[in-house]
Amino acid sequence: MTTLPDLIHQANEACTADGLRVLANILDHADVISRWTIEEAQRLGLPAAFAGHWPQKAELPVEYKVPRYGADASLIWKALEWKVRTGRIDACDPNLIAEALEGEAADDGPRWLDRALADLLFLLAWPARTYALHREIDFTAQRVVDAITSSPSCVLDLNIDAVWPAARHRLLMLDPLLDVPEECPWPTFVELAEATAARIEKGQEMERRIVRKEPVPPEYERFMR
Structure with a gap:
Protein backbone atom coordinates (compact mmCIF):
# COMPACT_ATOMS: atom_id res chain seq x y z
CA MET A 1 0.00 0.00 0.00
CA ARG A 43 3.94 11.17 17.69
CA LEU A 44 5.77 14.47 18.20
CA GLY A 45 4.10 14.89 21.58
CA LEU A 46 1.61 17.62 20.67
CA PRO A 47 -1.63 17.57 22.67
CA ALA A 48 -4.62 15.81 21.15
CA ALA A 49 -6.73 18.97 21.56
CA PHE A 50 -4.37 20.70 19.11
CA ALA A 51 -3.62 17.85 16.71
CA GLY A 52 -7.09 17.66 15.20
CA HIS A 53 -7.32 21.39 14.42
CA TRP A 54 -3.96 22.27 12.83
CA PRO A 55 -3.44 24.36 10.73
CA GLN A 56 -6.91 25.94 10.84
CA LYS A 57 -6.34 26.71 14.52
CA ALA A 58 -2.70 27.41 15.27
CA GLU A 59 -2.88 28.21 19.00
CA LEU A 60 -1.80 25.60 21.51
CA PRO A 61 -4.01 24.89 24.56
CA VAL A 62 -1.79 26.93 26.89
CA GLU A 63 -1.73 30.47 28.25
CA TYR A 64 -0.04 32.88 25.84
CA LYS A 65 2.05 35.67 27.34
CA VAL A 66 3.25 38.80 25.57
CA PRO A 67 7.04 38.54 25.09
CA ARG A 68 9.32 41.38 26.16
CA TYR A 69 11.00 42.67 23.03
CA GLY A 70 12.92 45.55 24.59
CA ALA A 71 14.15 48.61 22.73
CA ASP A 72 15.39 46.81 19.60
CA ALA A 73 13.49 43.68 18.55
CA SER A 74 16.07 42.44 16.03
CA LEU A 75 18.86 42.67 18.62
CA ILE A 76 16.69 40.87 21.16
CA TRP A 77 16.23 37.99 18.69
CA LYS A 78 19.96 37.94 17.93
CA ALA A 79 20.81 37.87 21.63
CA LEU A 80 18.37 34.99 22.05
CA GLU A 81 20.06 33.11 19.22
CA TRP A 82 23.49 33.76 20.78
CA LYS A 83 22.42 32.38 24.14
CA VAL A 84 20.89 29.25 22.59
CA ARG A 85 23.87 28.59 20.31
CA THR A 86 26.29 28.94 23.23
CA GLY A 87 24.30 26.55 25.42
CA ARG A 88 22.81 29.12 27.81
CA ILE A 89 19.16 28.22 27.31
CA ASP A 90 18.41 28.78 31.00
CA ALA A 91 19.24 32.47 30.45
CA CYS A 92 16.63 32.82 27.71
CA ASP A 93 13.15 34.24 28.07
CA PRO A 94 10.92 31.19 27.38
CA ASN A 95 8.20 33.44 25.95
CA LEU A 96 10.63 34.74 23.35
CA ILE A 97 11.66 31.21 22.41
CA ALA A 98 8.00 30.22 22.08
CA GLU A 99 7.29 33.30 19.95
CA ALA A 100 10.17 32.47 17.60
CA LEU A 101 9.09 28.86 17.25
CA GLU A 102 5.46 29.85 16.65
CA GLY A 103 6.56 32.03 13.74
CA GLU A 104 8.71 29.27 12.30
CA ALA A 105 5.84 26.77 12.49
CA ALA A 106 3.71 29.06 10.32
CA ASP A 107 6.51 30.20 8.00
CA ASP A 108 7.50 26.59 7.25
Whole structure:
Protein backbone atom coordinates (compact mmCIF):
# COMPACT_ATOMS: atom_id res chain seq x y z
CA MET A 1 0.00 0.00 0.00
CA THR A 2 1.35 3.42 -1.00
CA THR A 3 1.62 5.76 2.00
CA LEU A 4 1.58 9.54 2.16
CA PRO A 5 5.37 9.70 2.77
CA ASP A 6 5.82 7.51 -0.34
CA LEU A 7 3.78 9.93 -2.45
CA ILE A 8 5.64 12.91 -1.02
CA HIS A 9 8.89 11.21 -2.01
CA GLN A 10 7.54 10.68 -5.53
CA ALA A 11 6.66 14.37 -5.80
CA ASN A 12 10.13 15.37 -4.61
CA GLU A 13 11.86 13.06 -7.09
CA ALA A 14 9.75 14.10 -10.10
CA CYS A 15 10.24 17.12 -12.34
CA THR A 16 8.24 20.18 -11.30
CA ALA A 17 5.29 19.55 -13.64
CA ASP A 18 4.94 15.89 -12.65
CA GLY A 19 5.50 16.73 -8.99
CA LEU A 20 2.50 19.08 -9.12
CA ARG A 21 0.37 16.32 -10.63
CA VAL A 22 1.40 13.87 -7.92
CA LEU A 23 0.44 16.41 -5.27
CA ALA A 24 -2.89 17.10 -6.99
CA ASN A 25 -3.70 13.41 -6.67
CA ILE A 26 -2.72 13.45 -3.00
CA LEU A 27 -4.99 16.41 -2.28
CA ASP A 28 -7.95 14.44 -3.57
CA HIS A 29 -7.58 12.41 -0.36
CA ALA A 30 -7.77 15.07 2.35
CA ASP A 31 -8.94 12.46 4.85
CA VAL A 32 -5.63 10.59 4.45
CA ILE A 33 -3.65 13.78 5.03
CA SER A 34 -5.82 14.65 8.03
CA ARG A 35 -5.28 11.25 9.67
CA TRP A 36 -1.55 11.39 8.96
CA THR A 37 -1.33 14.92 10.42
CA ILE A 38 -3.05 13.88 13.64
CA GLU A 39 -0.84 10.79 13.99
CA GLU A 40 2.34 12.77 13.29
CA ALA A 41 1.36 15.55 15.70
CA GLN A 42 0.70 13.02 18.46
CA ARG A 43 3.94 11.17 17.69
CA LEU A 44 5.77 14.47 18.20
CA GLY A 45 4.10 14.89 21.58
CA LEU A 46 1.61 17.62 20.67
CA PRO A 47 -1.63 17.57 22.67
CA ALA A 48 -4.62 15.81 21.15
CA ALA A 49 -6.73 18.97 21.56
CA PHE A 50 -4.37 20.70 19.11
CA ALA A 51 -3.62 17.85 16.71
CA GLY A 52 -7.09 17.66 15.20
CA HIS A 53 -7.32 21.39 14.42
CA TRP A 54 -3.96 22.27 12.83
CA PRO A 55 -3.44 24.36 10.73
CA GLN A 56 -6.91 25.94 10.84
CA LYS A 57 -6.34 26.71 14.52
CA ALA A 58 -2.70 27.41 15.27
CA GLU A 59 -2.88 28.21 19.00
CA LEU A 60 -1.80 25.60 21.51
CA PRO A 61 -4.01 24.89 24.56
CA VAL A 62 -1.79 26.93 26.89
CA GLU A 63 -1.73 30.47 28.25
CA TYR A 64 -0.04 32.88 25.84
CA LYS A 65 2.05 35.67 27.34
CA VAL A 66 3.25 38.80 25.57
CA PRO A 67 7.04 38.54 25.09
CA ARG A 68 9.32 41.38 26.16
CA TYR A 69 11.00 42.67 23.03
CA GLY A 70 12.92 45.55 24.59
CA ALA A 71 14.15 48.61 22.73
CA ASP A 72 15.39 46.81 19.60
CA ALA A 73 13.49 43.68 18.55
CA SER A 74 16.07 42.44 16.03
CA LEU A 75 18.86 42.67 18.62
CA ILE A 76 16.69 40.87 21.16
CA TRP A 77 16.23 37.99 18.69
CA LYS A 78 19.96 37.94 17.93
CA ALA A 79 20.81 37.87 21.63
CA LEU A 80 18.37 34.99 22.05
CA GLU A 81 20.06 33.11 19.22
CA TRP A 82 23.49 33.76 20.78
CA LYS A 83 22.42 32.38 24.14
CA VAL A 84 20.89 29.25 22.59
CA ARG A 85 23.87 28.59 20.31
CA THR A 86 26.29 28.94 23.23
CA GLY A 87 24.30 26.55 25.42
CA ARG A 88 22.81 29.12 27.81
CA ILE A 89 19.16 28.22 27.31
CA ASP A 90 18.41 28.78 31.00
CA ALA A 91 19.24 32.47 30.45
CA CYS A 92 16.63 32.82 27.71
CA ASP A 93 13.15 34.24 28.07
CA PRO A 94 10.92 31.19 27.38
CA ASN A 95 8.20 33.44 25.95
CA LEU A 96 10.63 34.74 23.35
CA ILE A 97 11.66 31.21 22.41
CA ALA A 98 8.00 30.22 22.08
CA GLU A 99 7.29 33.30 19.95
CA ALA A 100 10.17 32.47 17.60
CA LEU A 101 9.09 28.86 17.25
CA GLU A 102 5.46 29.85 16.65
CA GLY A 103 6.56 32.03 13.74
CA GLU A 104 8.71 29.27 12.30
CA ALA A 105 5.84 26.77 12.49
CA ALA A 106 3.71 29.06 10.32
CA ASP A 107 6.51 30.20 8.00
CA ASP A 108 7.50 26.59 7.25
CA GLY A 109 3.91 25.66 6.49
CA PRO A 110 0.79 27.71 5.71
CA ARG A 111 2.49 31.07 5.14
CA TRP A 112 5.17 29.54 2.91
CA LEU A 113 2.50 27.87 0.79
CA ASP A 114 0.29 30.97 0.60
CA ARG A 115 3.17 33.17 -0.55
CA ALA A 116 4.22 30.66 -3.21
CA LEU A 117 0.63 30.24 -4.43
CA ALA A 118 0.08 34.01 -4.66
CA ASP A 119 3.24 34.38 -6.75
CA LEU A 120 2.27 31.45 -8.98
CA LEU A 121 -1.24 32.80 -9.59
CA PHE A 122 0.22 36.18 -10.52
CA LEU A 123 2.66 34.64 -13.00
CA LEU A 124 0.05 32.40 -14.62
CA ALA A 125 -2.38 35.29 -15.07
CA TRP A 126 0.19 37.70 -16.53
CA PRO A 127 -0.48 37.71 -20.31
CA ALA A 128 3.12 37.81 -21.60
CA ARG A 129 4.86 34.68 -22.87
CA THR A 130 8.58 35.21 -22.36
CA TYR A 131 11.47 32.93 -21.49
CA ALA A 132 12.06 34.75 -18.20
CA LEU A 133 8.40 34.27 -17.23
CA HIS A 134 8.58 30.59 -18.22
CA ARG A 135 11.58 30.05 -15.96
CA GLU A 136 9.96 31.99 -13.11
CA ILE A 137 6.79 29.88 -13.34
CA ASP A 138 8.90 26.72 -13.12
CA PHE A 139 10.85 28.08 -10.14
CA THR A 140 7.72 29.29 -8.31
CA ALA A 141 5.86 26.04 -8.95
CA GLN A 142 8.78 24.21 -7.36
CA ARG A 143 8.35 26.46 -4.31
CA VAL A 144 4.75 25.21 -4.08
CA VAL A 145 5.94 21.61 -4.36
CA ASP A 146 8.61 22.21 -1.71
CA ALA A 147 6.13 23.85 0.69
CA ILE A 148 3.68 20.95 0.48
CA THR A 149 6.23 18.15 0.56
CA SER A 150 8.01 19.77 3.52
CA SER A 151 4.77 20.29 5.47
CA PRO A 152 1.91 18.16 4.03
CA SER A 153 -0.39 19.30 6.85
CA CYS A 154 -0.48 22.87 5.48
CA VAL A 155 -2.78 21.78 2.63
CA LEU A 156 -5.56 21.12 5.16
CA ASP A 157 -6.09 24.89 5.24
CA LEU A 158 -5.51 25.41 1.51
CA ASN A 159 -7.83 28.05 0.04
CA ILE A 160 -6.78 29.28 -3.38
CA ASP A 161 -9.76 31.65 -3.63
CA ALA A 162 -8.47 33.43 -0.52
CA VAL A 163 -5.02 33.87 -2.10
CA TRP A 164 -6.27 35.10 -5.49
CA PRO A 165 -7.18 38.71 -4.45
CA ALA A 166 -3.53 39.46 -3.60
CA ALA A 167 -2.38 38.16 -6.99
CA ARG A 168 -5.17 40.06 -8.76
CA HIS A 169 -4.20 43.28 -6.96
CA ARG A 170 -0.59 42.95 -8.11
CA LEU A 171 -1.71 42.40 -11.71
CA LEU A 172 -3.93 45.49 -11.74
CA MET A 173 -1.28 47.60 -10.05
CA LEU A 174 1.07 46.82 -12.93
CA ASP A 175 -1.56 47.27 -15.63
CA PRO A 176 -4.96 48.69 -14.64
CA LEU A 177 -6.30 47.89 -18.12
CA LEU A 178 -5.72 44.15 -17.81
CA ASP A 179 -8.86 42.05 -17.98
CA VAL A 180 -8.43 40.18 -14.71
CA PRO A 181 -11.43 38.17 -13.46
CA GLU A 182 -12.65 38.73 -9.91
CA GLU A 183 -12.93 34.98 -9.40
CA CYS A 184 -9.80 32.84 -9.54
CA PRO A 185 -9.51 31.02 -12.91
CA TRP A 186 -8.03 27.99 -11.10
CA PRO A 187 -10.08 27.64 -7.88
CA THR A 188 -8.90 24.13 -6.98
CA PHE A 189 -5.40 22.81 -6.56
CA VAL A 190 -6.05 20.17 -9.21
CA GLU A 191 -6.92 22.87 -11.76
CA LEU A 192 -3.99 25.06 -10.72
CA ALA A 193 -1.53 22.16 -10.82
CA GLU A 194 -2.64 21.07 -14.29
CA ALA A 195 -2.62 24.64 -15.67
CA THR A 196 0.87 25.20 -14.26
CA ALA A 197 2.22 21.88 -15.50
CA ALA A 198 0.81 22.62 -18.97
CA ARG A 199 2.46 26.07 -19.03
CA ILE A 200 5.80 24.62 -17.97
CA GLU A 201 5.62 21.92 -20.63
CA LYS A 202 4.51 24.43 -23.26
CA GLY A 203 7.50 26.62 -22.46
CA GLN A 204 9.82 23.63 -22.76
CA GLU A 205 8.28 22.80 -26.14
CA MET A 206 8.84 26.41 -27.30
CA GLU A 207 12.48 26.18 -26.23
CA ARG A 208 12.92 23.06 -28.39
CA ARG A 209 11.14 24.63 -31.36
CA ILE A 210 13.25 27.77 -31.23
CA VAL A 211 16.48 25.74 -31.02
CA ARG A 212 15.33 23.75 -34.08
CA LYS A 213 14.26 27.02 -35.79
CA GLU A 214 10.69 25.80 -36.11
CA PRO A 215 7.69 28.19 -36.19
CA VAL A 216 6.04 29.08 -32.89
CA PRO A 217 2.54 30.43 -32.10
CA PRO A 218 2.20 34.25 -32.31
CA GLU A 219 2.03 34.68 -28.53
CA TYR A 220 5.45 33.02 -28.23
CA GLU A 221 7.23 34.98 -30.99
CA ARG A 222 9.08 37.12 -28.41
CA PHE A 223 9.82 34.12 -26.21
CA MET A 224 13.63 34.14 -26.50
CA ARG A 225 14.21 37.80 -27.27
